[in-house]
Amino acid sequence: MLNSVSQHKTSVSRTENFNSAHRLYVPEWSDEKNDAVFGKCNNPNFHGHNYQLIVTLTGTVDSQTGYVYDMKVLSDLIKEHVIGVFDHKNLNLDTPYFKDLIPTAENIARIIWEILREKIEPELELKIRLYETERNCVEYPA
Amino acid sequence: MLNSVSQHKTSVSRTENFNSAHRLYVPEWSDEKNDAVFGKCNNPNFHGHNYQLIVTLTGTVDSQTGYVYDMKVLSDLIKEHVIGVFDHKNLNLDTPYFKDLIPTAENIARIIWEILREKIEPELELKIRLYETERNCVEYPA
Amino acid sequence: MLNSVSQHKTSVSRTENFNSAHRLYVPEWSDEKNDAVFGKCNNPNFHGHNYQLIVTLTGTVDSQTGYVYDMKVLSDLIKEHVIGVFDHKNLNLDTPYFKDLIPTAENIARIIWEILREKIEPELELKIRLYETERNCVEYPA
Amino acid sequence: MLNSVSQHKTSVSRTENFNSAHRLYVPEWSDEKNDAVFGKCNNPNFHGHNYQLIVTLTGTVDSQTGYVYDMKVLSDLIKEHVIGVFDHKNLNLDTPYFKDLIPTAENIARIIWEILREKIEPELELKIRLYETERNCVEYPA
Amino acid sequence: MLNSVSQHKTSVSRTENFNSAHRLYVPEWSDEKNDAVFGKCNNPNFHGHNYQLIVTLTGTVDSQTGYVYDMKVLSDLIKEHVIGVFDHKNLNLDTPYFKDLIPTAENIARIIWEILREKIEPELELKIRLYETERNCVEYPA
Amino acid sequence: MLNSVSQHKTSVSRTENFNSAHRLYVPEWSDEKNDAVFGKCNNPNFHGHNYQLIVTLTGTVDSQTGYVYDMKVLSDLIKEHVIGVFDHKNLNLDTPYFKDLIPTAENIARIIWEILREKIEPELELKIRLYETERNCVEYPA
Numbered sequence: 001m002l003n004s005v006s007q008h009k010t011s012v013s014r015t016e017n018f019n020s021a022h023r024l025y026v027p028e029w030s031d032e033k034n035d036a037v038f039g040k041c042n043n044p045n046f047h048g049h050n051y052q053l054i055v056t057l058t059g060t061v062d063s064q065t066g067y068v069y070d071m072k073v074l075s076d077l078i079k080e081h082v083i084g085v086f087d088h089k090n091l092n093l094d095t096p097y098f099k100d101l102i103p104t105a106e107n108i109a110r111i112i113w114e115i116l117r118e119k120i121e122p123e124l125e126l127k128i129r130l131y132e133t134e135r136n137c138v139e140y141p142a
Numbered sequence: 143m144l145n146s147v148s149q150h151k152t153s154v155s156r157t158e159n160f161n162s163a164h165r166l167y168v169p170e171w172s173d174e175k176n177d178a179v180f181g182k183c184n185n186p187n188f189h190g191h192n193y194q195l196i197v198t199l200t201g202t203v204d205s206q207t208g209y210v211y212d213m214k215v216l217s218d219l220i221k222e223h224v225i226g227v228f229d230h231k232n233l234n235l236d237t238p239y240f241k242d243l244i245p246t247a248e249n250i251a252r253i254i255w256e257i258l259r260e261k262i263e264p265e266l267e268l269k270i271r272l273y274e275t276e277r278n279c280v281e282y283p284a
Numbered sequence: 285m286l287n288s289v290s291q292h293k294t295s296v297s298r299t300e301n302f303n304s305a306h307r308l309y310v311p312e313w314s315d316e317k318n319d320a321v322f323g324k325c326n327n328p329n330f331h332g333h334n335y336q337l338i339v340t341l342t343g344t345v346d347s348q349t350g351y352v353y354d355m356k357v358l359s360d361l362i363k364e365h366v367i368g369v370f371d372h373k374n375l376n377l378d379t380p381y382f383k384d385l386i387p388t389a390e391n392i393a394r395i396i397w398e399i400l401r402e403k404i405e406p407e408l409e410l411k412i413r414l415y416e417t418e419r420n421c422v423e424y425p426a
Numbered sequence: 427m428l429n430s431v432s433q434h435k436t437s438v439s440r441t442e443n444f445n446s447a448h449r450l451y452v453p454e455w456s457d458e459k460n461d462a463v464f465g466k467c468n469n470p471n472f473h474g475h476n477y478q479l480i481v482t483l484t485g486t487v488d489s490q491t492g493y494v495y496d497m498k499v500l501s502d503l504i505k506e507h508v509i510g511v512f513d514h515k516n517l518n519l520d521t522p523y524f525k526d527l528i529p530t531a532e533n534i535a536r537i538i539w540e541i542l543r544e545k546i547e548p549e550l551e552l553k554i555r556l557y558e559t560e561r562n563c564v565e566y567p568a
Numbered sequence: 569m570l571n572s573v574s575q576h577k578t579s580v581s582r583t584e585n586f587n588s589a590h591r592l593y594v595p596e597w598s599d600e601k602n603d604a605v606f607g608k609c610n611n612p613n614f615h616g617h618n619y620q621l622i623v624t625l626t627g628t629v630d631s632q633t634g635y636v637y638d639m640k641v642l643s644d645l646i647k648e649h650v651i652g653v654f655d656h657k658n659l660n661l662d663t664p665y666f667k668d669l670i671p672t673a674e675n676i677a678r679i680i681w682e683i684l685r686e687k688i689e690p691e692l693e694l695k696i697r698l699y700e701t702e703r704n705c706v707e708y709p710a
Numbered sequence: 711m712l713n714s715v716s717q718h719k720t721s722v723s724r725t726e727n728f729n730s731a732h733r734l735y736v737p738e739w740s741d742e743k744n745d746a747v748f749g750k751c752n753n754p755n756f757h758g759h760n761y762q763l764i765v766t767l768t769g770t771v772d773s774q775t776g777y778v779y780d781m782k783v784l785s786d787l788i789k790e791h792v793i794g795v796f797d798h799k800n801l802n803l804d805t806p807y808f809k810d811l812i813p814t815a816e817n818i819a820r821i822i823w824e825i826l827r828e829k830i831e832p833e834l835e836l837k838i839r840l841y842e843t844e845r846n847c848v849e850y851p852a
Contacts, residue, residue: 008851010816015845019559021447021474021516026206037207039214045516048447048474050559058852064736065747066814071846072749090447090471104208106152125852133445133476135157136213141150142200142267161417163305163332163374168774179775181782187374190305190332192417232305232329246776248720275303275334277725278781283718284768284835292709294674299703310490321491323498342710348594349605350672355704356607388492390436409710419441420497425434426484426551452632463633465640530634532578561583562639567576568626568693587843589731589758589800613800616731616758618843658731658755701729701760 011058011125012068016078018087021048022103046090049132051108053082055116058125069124081115105132109140153200153267154210158220160229163190164245188232191274193250195224197258200267211266223257247274251282295342295409296352300362302371305332306387330374333416335392337366339400342409353408365399389416393424437484437551438494442504444513447474448529472516475558477534479508481542484551495550507541531558535566579626579693580636584646586655589616590671614658617700619676621650623684626693637692649683673700677708721768721835722778726788728797731758732813756800759842761818763792765826768835779834791825815842819850 024041025034034042041047055078057069085095091103097111109130120126131137166183167176176184183189197220199211227237233245239253251272262268273279308325309318318326325331339362341353369379375387381395393414404410415421450467451460460468467473481504483495511521517529523537535556546552557563592609593602602610609615623646625637653663659671665679677698688694699705734751735744744752751757765788767779795805801813807821819840830836841847 010819011849011852012816013847013849015847017559019473019475021472024208037212040514043514043516043520045519046447046472046474047445047514047516048472049445050474050476056849061814061816061820064812066734066812066817068816068848070747075845088466088469088473090469090473093471094469102206102208104203106154106203106210107208109152110203133443135217137155137157138210139153139155139198142153159417161331161333163330166776179780182372185372185374185378187377188305188330188332189303189372189374190330191303192334230324230327230331232327232331235329236327244774244776246771248722248771248778249776251720252771275301277785279723279725280778281721281723281766284721294677295707295710296674297705297707299705308492321496340707345672345674345678348670350592350670350675352674352706354605359703386490386492388487390438390487390494391492393436394487419501421439421441422494423437423439423482426437450634463638528632528634530629532580532629532636533634535578536629561643563581563583564636565579565581565624568579585843587757587759589756608798611798611800611804613803614731614756614758615729615798615800616756617729618758618760656750656753656757658753658757661755662753701727 009058009125010061010068011056011127012071012074013054013056014071014074014078015052015054016075016083017050017052018083019048019050020086020089020091021046022091022098023047024102024104026102046092051086052131053078053112054129054131055112056127056129057120058127059123069120077116077119081119082112085115105130105136105138106140109138113140151200151267152203152210153198153269154213154216155196155198156213156216156220157194157196158217158225159192159194160225161190161192162228162231162233163188164233164240165189166244166246168244188234193228194273195220195254196271196273197254198269198271199262200269201265211262219258219261223261224254227257247272247278247280248282251280255282293342293409294345294352295340295411296355296358297338297340298355298358298362299336299338300359300367301334301336302367303332303334304370304373304375305330306375306382307331308386308388310386330376335370336415337362337396338413338415339396340411340413341404342411343407353404361400361403365403366396369399389414389420389422390424393422397424435484435551436487436494437482437553438497438500439480439482440497440500440504441478441480442501442509443476443478444509445474445476446512446515446517447472448517448524449473450528450530452528472518477512478557479504479538480555480557481538482553482555483546484553485549495546503542503545507545508538511541531556531562531564532566535564539566577626577693578629578636579624579695580639580642581622581624582639582642582646583620583622584643584651585618585620586651587616587618588654588657588659589614590659590666591615592670592672594670614660619654620699621646621680622697622699623680624695624697625688626695627691637688645684645687649687650680653683673698673704673706674708677706681708719768719835720771720778721766721837722781722784723764723766724781724784724788725762725764726785726793727760727762728793729758729760730796730799730801731756732801732808733757734812734814736812756802761796762841763788763822764839764841765822766837766839767830768837769833779830787826787829791829792822795825815840815846815848816850819848823850 023046024038059068091098101107109128113128129139165188166180201210233240243249251270255270271281307330308322343352375382385391393412397412413423449472450464485494517524527533535554539554555565591614592606627636659666677696681696697707733756734748769778801808819838823838839849
């Protein structure tokens with residue numbers, strides 16, 4: 001019924017979660033400027049979020065397995081390299097990524113992309129979506 | 143750890159809600175034709191929806207703030223120019239936009255895009271997603 | 285493995301949806317008082333909602349069918365007697381129930397309970413939950 | 427159609443959100459015991475959550491307004507006395523409630539109940555549901 | 569601030585998921601009667617669902633840990649005794665529970681209650697909620 | 711207010727659901743290899759899922775109706791040609807599509823695309839999203 005190979009690529013997505021504390025501020029700025037730009041996100045004692053992470057891989061479907069990528073393998077990769085590093089952590093203090101980089105959702109998504117990009121075969125396109133709250137979401141690359 | 147500037151664009155999305163009444167019909171058409179095309183959406187006494195609006199901006203991440211756009215500012219813009227105009231309103235009777243335009247989800251999304259396009263810097267790409275129900279959604283531009 | 289009959293009752297719930305327009309106001313009150321009490325819900329041109337309705341029946345599990353109540357039958361009952369009457373309607377103008385009763389979520393839930401109570405066997409306990417928005421919900425009886 | 431006053435009580439619920447950092451540990455315990463009991467929730471640099479709060483009031487429906495309680499008023503009360511105190515805060519360090527009380531979801535729910543109990547008329551029953559994550563929820567009183 | 573011990577009980581809930589195949593039919597009945605009662609749920613080749621399971625325990629909050637029950641321990645218990653037995657299984661053929669019991673959501677919930685009741689301390693009240701689909705849910709005990 | 715015709719295309723999406731059993735395995739492979747690749751998805755007695763299907767059409771908005779496509783017509787098409795064939799079925803045994811094709815989410819999405827592509831006018835772009843679980847999703851074409 002499906003004799004010919006599909007000519008379109010397919011994407012597959014896996015959702016995982018992590019819960020972290022963070023603070024948004026630029027050390028070079030005054031307290032006033034940090035408050036003006038980041039508001040309550042600049043609380044020096046930190047606040048936190050349940051982050052929802054959606055990792056999407058785009059490629060061709062293997063004609064035998066019917067998979068673009070094994071979702072179990074993708075889940076394990078995310079858990080080892082992202083969740084294990086970010087979950088129940090203070091993003092500013094407990095991870096190596098946000099010493100000189102402000103942990104906005106935009107930057108967290110980009111860091112996750114860079115972490116996973118090295119672990120995923122280059123022929124697969126990689127995209128990160130990250131919900132910081134139910135109402136705020138980022139996507140990288142757009 | 144992230145010495146070079148990212149070469150990819152990032153998108154950020156903000157979700158807001160409004161609850162409105164509307165009616166779908168073409169004044170030039172007969173009742174029969176309106177009923178045939180719009181069915182129960184042509185109720186002359188109106189019906190209504192909880193609309194879920196997702197506004198997406200795509201651009202570059204500011205290297206200092208780590209933001210594409212401040213979500214607080216985007217939320218305030220949407221509330222002032224969209225929610226304040228559409229929420230708890232009759233889209234046909236209480237807004238200036240649907241006097242000569244039928245308030246389908248497609249057209250509501252386009253109107254919201256035109257309203258916000260003027261308020262958002264032109265270097266940022268703007269996209270509107272609008273859920274009329276949990277099962278019916280439109281996106282503009284596609 | 286389950287030789288004895290369970291001594292506890294079981295509840296089953298079915299979720300359905302309807303989309304309606306309504307207006308909240310007390311005809312005997314001045315416009316000022318209606319505005320003070322009902323705010324934007326008092327828009328004379330109506331507004332609307334996607335109502336989510338959850339109907340719960342509590343009783344004993346039939347030992348042969350394993351059912352408290354056939355969910356298909358419950359869905360059909362709700363569709364015939366509630367959805368068919370309220371969906372894509374103006375609750376104030378198009379239904380017989382809110383001529384002298386203000387269509388708040390509390391009263392809509394109670395009306396649905398009274399409609400369904402007559403259709404469901406009296407040995408089954410009946411409960412109505414109604415979400416007017418994702419954030420506002422009523423339950424009758426509490 | 428509804429001549430008689432309903433004899434059942436009705437409950438109304440309002441959902442709000444706050445995002446906070448916290449740490450679970452008993453100061454009197456050794457690090458080993460805190461780790462054994464609280465695991466990664468004992469991170470000394472804190473972690474955080476998007477808390478979803480559902481406040482339920484149970485009472486009689488006012489025959490004129492059709493309300494058990496004005497959801498706008500309830501929302502404002504929650505925002506002033508709970509969200510304003512907990513949102514974008516470190517529950518351990520920035521609030522007066524968890525100096526000598528461990529900020530588990532159970533205890534946060536109870537504190538919210540005690541805060542709101544004083545603000546809500548005593549004839550209305552009050553219940554708190556608090557989701558710490560999508561999968562973990564507490565309810566007080568049960 | 570909270571000098572006295574709370575006099576109310578608290579409930580805690582944990583959500584887990586399993587994906588299973590099943591078939592609803594009564595072996596003693598004719599095909600016609602099974603079709604009449606169970607409709608498409610009587611497909612002899614089975615169909616399946618993503619079941620969402622919510623386990624609720626009600627008891628007192630431990631004054632030191634602030635826990636009614638450690639959610640990690642509850643999650644592990646559910647995974648070992650329920651998810652490990654039901655997930656990616658044919659409920660009729662692969663589990664010992666539905667040889668002589670029809671695997672309706674009502675009966676699955678009761679079986680899960682009986683499995684967990686033995687593993688949870690008797691002073692804690694136990695309740696099972698099971699979503700078979702987003703629209704169909706059972707609760708045991710009611 | 712909107713004198714000119716929009717130059718952008720609009721997409722509309724409709725969500726439907728079906729519940730099916732399936733098994734993932736390659737008949738030519740040994741049991742060991744099937745287990746190694748497909749794990750518990752290779753259960754010979756099948757398992758199942760609640761599939762959530764989102765069908766997206768992209769095109770121009772009709773200037774009179776304000777529709778890209780009538781969502782009622784799209785819903786009916788999906789129900790007749792997809793839900794009617796897959797719902798409460800064993801995808802491997804009860805449908806003609808997976809005799810020689812492994813019913814992974816990737817392949818199910820592609821089959822649904824091929825089924826609907828013939829029913830939808832060619833000037834409309836067609837895209838399929840399919841959630842096998844809340845955490846696993848595929849999109850075709852990517």
